[in-house]
Amino acid sequence: MKSAVFSPGEPLRQPRTTPPVSDGGAESRSPIPSGHNSSSAADALVKNSKLSAAAPEFFPGNYASFQDDVYSDGSEEYYPETSLADFVQDFVSHLNSSPGSFESEIDYITDMLNSCVTTEEILQELVELIYVQSTSIPNFAYTGARLCNHLSYHIRLSPASGNFRQLLLQRCQNQFEQREQAVRGDPETQKRFHYYVLFLGELYLNLEIKSRKDTPGRANVLLGALKDLLNTLFCHPDDPNLMCAVKLLKLSGSILDDAWKEKGQSDMDEIIKKIEEVLLDVKCSRDVKQMLLKLVELQSSNWGRVQTASVSSDATPDNDPNYFMNEPTFYTADGTPFTAADPEYSDKYQEILDREDYFPDAYEENGNDFFCGDEDEMDPEIANNSLKMFFLLVL
Structure with a gap:
């Protein structure tokens, strides 16, 4: 380490043995002259030291931060010199590899995006870039949905064509209208469609929309879309489509079931009937059949809950049987x-x-x-x- 802060602290103790002698017979060179006391030795070290209190901050070698990867023009201010596409790809790759850094990095990323997104065209480009990344990178759907929820509240530009959230929902609507062609497409097209379905499920769980009472709630417009997507997958019951449907229901089945019951709808019962028909008539693989059977059992047990869980703030030992679930045993x-x-x-x-x-x-x-x-x-x-x-x- 070339720079650090030197603090003399206590006086240095003189060595108990004499310094080693070199081959030529001369004493080994030392910044501490012989015969000096410990106080003068410390003063000599301070005088001859190349350490500086103005040295830059030290970070361990394995420390990684997205802010360190931003390009600089040589001045003290950092800004992305590359295109918006490269910048989005950089921070998406960072969040994908280090999802735990989301909370510490998201404000910095948002500030950078606000400095870049100055026109309606750039905002539409940003929505498209994040949508493509969220529906093409494996296991990024959850982080992508969180990212979209944060940006929907913190991207300042809001043109007449719509703000970030409205443009994002329009982009999802465009893909939704092409579901019949995508579900029957080639394996690569089906794969991208399945990523889209799972991303829409995460978006329904994480995208918050404030109502007139300023209480955040889920985007109900996605509720009907998820039902139609499930019906589309079950109407084309090959193994990849069935596995995608199972993943979506394991991800959001309990939330969808509760939402439909609150509206007095029996949509989940209709979906379970479709699964039972698939089990009886379709020749799918044994593993997929096991997944479907487990899913039916899970739904019949109220998704593994004893009863509808109470809101955490209202939960008491009387109204929530899971209240003591994680309590220690004495x-x-x-x-x-x-x-x-x-x-x-x-x-x-x-x-x-x-x-x-x-x-x-x-x-x-x-x-x-x-x-x-x-x-x-x-x-x-x-x-x-x-x-x-x-x-x-x-x-």
């Missing part, structure tokens, strides 16, 4: 397990606390369970073995 003195759902939880837990008070030193600082009893209470056999081990170590 044990009484006689080994009886209990959790926070137990009616006598408070009394039993207090009993454990009282019992631990009798043995305050029962646990070591490192968390290992180690009961320190009196030496008189040590088992004779253990004491004998310990004594033998001691003498072996000494010998």
